[in-house]
Amino acid sequence: MKFTEEHEWLRPEDDVIVVGITEHATTQLGDIVFVELPEVGTTVAKDDEAVVIESVKAASDIMAPIDGEIVAVNEALADNPGLANEDATGDGWFFKIKPSDPSQMDDYMDEAAYNDMIA
């Protein structure tokens, strides 16, 4: 699993990358009450706005961490956005992206480096 400085996690799964935000991020954001996901089939570039999340406090944008095509989104978040708080790195995933340049993953931190960053 890899991590961005924006507190996203990226987990390779077969030929796609599953993306969500870390427990550290969801704790900072507070209770998440709304998640707007991209449409399946959308092609995104790295740093494009991909997801909007709203907590009880404020709205935040989540950027696409790599170039690729959105191949799945977590529909369960529509009815239960709190999943992102309850299970940030599991059932609270946001989308799956098919990377057009898998080497972009190399830019990101491993878990130890991420833990150092938030420590």
Next chain:
Amino acid sequence: MSDLLHTPLHDLHVERGAKMVPFAGYAMPVQYKLGVMKEHQHTRAKAGLFDVSHMGQVKVTGDGAAAALERLIPVDIIGLAENRQRYGFFTNDHGGIMDDLMLANRGDHIFVVVNAACKDADIAHMKAHLEPDVTVTPVPDRALLALQGPAAETVLSALNPAAADMAFMDVATLDLNGAECWVSRSGYTGEDGYEISVPNDQAVDLAQALLAHDDVEPIGLGARDSLRLEGGLCLYGHDIDTGTTPIQAALTWAIQKVRRAGGDRAGGFPGADAIFSEMAEGVSRKRVGFLPDGRAPMREGVAIFADAESDVQIGNITSGGFGPTVGGPVAMGYLATAHASPGTTVYGELRGKRLPLTVTKMPFTPANFKR
């Protein structure tokens, strides 16, 4: 945050794990460990304790204090019975709202509670216009706590049974935990509850005595905001300000008949002509509630349109967010009167998309006051 003022409860907030944020020049708790959602729900289910010591407490003393205040406030203060409280506001010469406030008749003085961000201006305003006829005395040596929620009566009665005898908007001096407290049965959540003025040096002990009750949790400003929003209550500087009149703000109910055109003490406050003209002829826009049809919260600043395509803006949101008790987004704001009937569908522009909202009566959650 070193230049921020601290309330007497500051260290207690930190001990309790509060996240402190700057608010109106003070370091204030925005949330504790429970988080905004659970703090909100706890207040509606049991009782929450809020530190609102940043607000301004002021005594107006002297013969004719009530009459003097009526020169600045379009409310029946002379007719306010002893040990009763009432909502009001200072108006400017255009009928705009300079601040909203609570007034209590304490026999030998009128006790006024004003918003933190406005308190210096309010005190200067009162001194400039009311002295030397009456004396305006700030009360900085007292903290202010709010105990809110359905369990508030049980909790406060354990410290003094007389708390249970108070009705909504009654005020009384009560001994609580050895402190001489000025208590009103009121609040800013839509729930039953009390606001308690307590000497600074006894505030921590009283707060701890209240928090010792199993039903009481400390609640931060985050949940205070979502509670008052669901309660349909205005936040000064957002839902009302110097550019909005009480009539536009749907606060006409707070201007008693005796101060309205034709009343025995009609007018005599700043902006009376503008306010009376709006009362007689109607207003072009008014404050309403909105329920967004979807799940996306619509917050302050969202522009409102009559339909999904129109370029003509008909209103805007002044407060909005997720309502934990409603279980979805809620908002309030201003809307052109022609579109402001409850049930009307209008459109808010959010991130470049027009999303439907329904104009709705407030409060969003039923008020639970002890009448």
